[in-house]
Amino acid sequence: EDQVTQSPEALRLQEGESSSLNCSYTVSGLRGLFWYRQDPGKGPEFLFTLYSAGEEKEKERLKATLTKKESFLHITAPKPEDSATYLCAVQSPKKGKLIFGQGTTLQVKP
Amino acid sequence: DAMVIQNPRYQVTQFGKPVTLSCSQTLNHNVMYWYQQKSSQAPKLLFHYYDKDFNNEADTPDNFQSRRPNTSFCFLDIRSPGLGDAAMYLCATSRVRALEQYFGPGTRLTVT
Numbered sequence: 001e002d003q004v005t006q007s008p009e010a011l012r013l014q015e016g017e018s019s020s021l022n023c024s025y026t027v028s029g030l031r032g033l034f035w036y037r038q039d040p041g042k043g044p045e046f047l048f049t050l051y052s053a054g055e056e057k058e059k060e061r062l063k064a065t066l067t068k069k070e071s072f073l074h075i076t077a078p079k080p081e082d083s084a085t086y087l088c089a090v091q092s093p094k095k096g097k098l099i100f101g102q103g104t105t106l107q108v109k110p
Numbered sequence: 111d112a113m114v115i116q117n118p119r120y121q122v123t124q125f126g127k128p129v130t131l132s133c134s135q136t137l138n139h140n141v142m143y144w145y146q147q148k149s150s151q152a153p154k155l156l157f158h159y160y161d162k163d164f165n166n167e168a169d170t171p172d173n174f175q176s177r178r179p180n181t182s183f184c185f186l187d188i189r190s191p192g193l194g195d196a197a198m199y200l201c202a203t204s205r206v207r208a209l210e211q212y213f214g215p216g217t218r219l220t221v222t
Binding site for chain 2: 032
């Protein structure tokens with residue numbers, strides 16, 4: 001069954017303390033893995049799409065990587081404004097829709 | 111800037127009183143989606159339109175309906191809201207189904 005699991009559920013970092021968020025997925029025939037950022041009370045904001053193992057994308061302090069079983073969102077020297085919930089989703093060919101993980105809530109303290 | 115717009119941002123309705131939420135987009139995307147998101151949960155797809163072709167999720171209650179009168183606009187109608195329908199409702203668009211989706215800011219629905 002197509003499934004996405006994100007870990008950890010919550011992560012607290014000090015400003016400048018780099019870390020990674022994990023997204024493990026099971027899908028028959030990956031057509032795309034997507035990372036979103038969601039601030040409280042707002043809609044998800046699109047960050048990255050990854051299509052094949054080995055692919056990497058970067059945006060400011062964020063870098064997303066993809067293997068055949070998981071994706072990582074690396075956050076380098078985070079700032080308090082990076083605090084948000086980060087959602088991972090895969091496109092399910094079988095179900096014809098995005099399958100979301102439960103998200104990782106990141107808090108960066110100054 | 112091209113975007114997805116949702117109105118209103120906050121909606122309060124009474125138990126059983128019909129309510130309509132609206133979504134518009136300037137991206138000229140073919141696909142429009144409606145999601146329901148409850149606190150600390152992932153978005154849950156209710157239905158989507160590919161152009162005028164309506165696609166309902168199997169577990170979407172009959173209480174929820176949608177209309178897409180043209181490419182730019184899509185509406186979510188809740189015929190008889192219950193307390194359990196209180197949630198954030200998100201509209202999203204994509205050029206085609208397989209590509210990334212762009213979300214609007216959401217409408218927070220409160221049912222009293």
